[in-house]
Amino acid sequence: MGLEDAGDLVLHIVLSKIGPENTARVACVSKRLKVSASEESLWSIFCSNDLNISTPLDPHGDPAPSFKRAYQLWRESFRMYPWNLVKRVRLCWDNLKQWLTLNFPEAKATLRKGVTEDDLQEFETSLKVKLPLPTRLLYRFVDGQELSSPNGLDGSLGLIGGYSAYSHDVNVYLLPLKEVMRETKESFMRDLGFSSRLDLIVMAASVVASLKIFLLDCTTGQLFTGTSNRQLLPCVPDALVRSVHDTNGDQQQDAMLLWLEEHGRRLQTGTINVRQQNNVKSISLFPEIPPLCSVSVTNGVQKDAS
Numbered sequence: 001m002g003l004e005d006a007g008d009l010v011l012h013i014v015l016s017k018i019g020p021e022n023t024a025r026v027a028c029v030s031k032r033l034k035v036s037a038s039e040e041s042l043w044s045i046f047c048s049n050d051l052n053i054s055t056p057l058d059p060h061g062d063p064a065p066s067f068k069r070a071y072q073l074w075r076e077s078f079r080m081y082p083w084n085l086v087k088r089v090r091l092c093w094d095n096l097k098q099w100l101t102l103n104f105p106e107a108k109a110t111l112r113k114g115v116t117e118d119d120l121q122e123f124e125t126s127l128k129v130k131l132p133l134p135t136r137l138l139y140r141f142v143d144g145q146e147l148s149s150p151n152g153l154d155g156s157l158g159l160i161g162g163y164s165a166y167s168h169d170v171n172v173y174l175l176p177l178k179e180v181m182r183e184t185k186e187s188f189m190r191d192l193g194f195s196s197r198l199d200l201i202v203m204a205a206s207v208v209a210s211l212k213i214f215l216l217d218c219t220t221g222q223l224f225t226g227t228s229n230r231q232l233l234p235c236v237p238d239a240l241v242r243s244v245h246d247t248n249g250d251q252q253q254d255a256m257l258l259w260l261e262e263h264g265r266r267l268q269t270g271t272i273n274v275r276q277q278n279n280v281k282s283i284s285l286f287p288e289i290p291p292l293c294s295v296s297v298t299n300g301v302q303k304d305a306s
Helices: 008-026 031-036 040-051 067-077 083-103 117-127 133-141 177-185 187-192 255-269
Strands: 111-113 142-145 161-165 168-174 200-206 213-217 223-226 232-234 273-277 280-284 294-298 301-305
Touching (some): 040 067, 223 255
């Protein structure tokens, strides 16, 4: 028995299992299969599985006439990227946004609408760099954060988070693309003495620039924290960073994506959380649950160590 002889329910189940690409191929076989392969209920499943959307929306968040058309628009908009990487980056942002909505809506409100391919091309031309594919996609979905005042990075709403110890306060914002360009060209790189490393760009920064910045190596895909004493500390093991400029296959991952994915996991599991100090809320990077945190009581006083 061939597919054309199967009942509607059986055919629907089969098509939902073989995925959108093979479903599109099946639609070319006959008129009946084309009708079955165009059912809204089928494409709603594909949109839910691949894009985590429950209503037909295009990549800009505007309504699409159908789930099938919405899926087509997404594929067309991101056709220059490996599709599995697109799904992975979208999931990363969905997880972060979901957590922020529930736990820190003030910070979620600072996330900016994603940039266009033209914006990315202009950025790369201006700085003479080639962004790793995962980082390009991260900015296609979200263009960093709105800075909390016209004067720059003052506030506690940084997505990356930070810590407070005595008088030492750090709170790191993910910079919008234009701010990445400006700060890379101007203050941070010059002040910290990294101007000779032409492949490094500033991706995130704390309230006070000299305290904490994140630098991305566009050639290798590694992410570093830069400190006031001009040290570069890698954020993830080098062995995990791979295929950052490869448009084929599905193994692409740079340190920026890996760090944000792990950041999201720690937020969702409660390993790190929002803390409030002096009526100011912020994401604290001090782990709060074992094994990354230990608790002891000395002379009746509880001490937490991260």
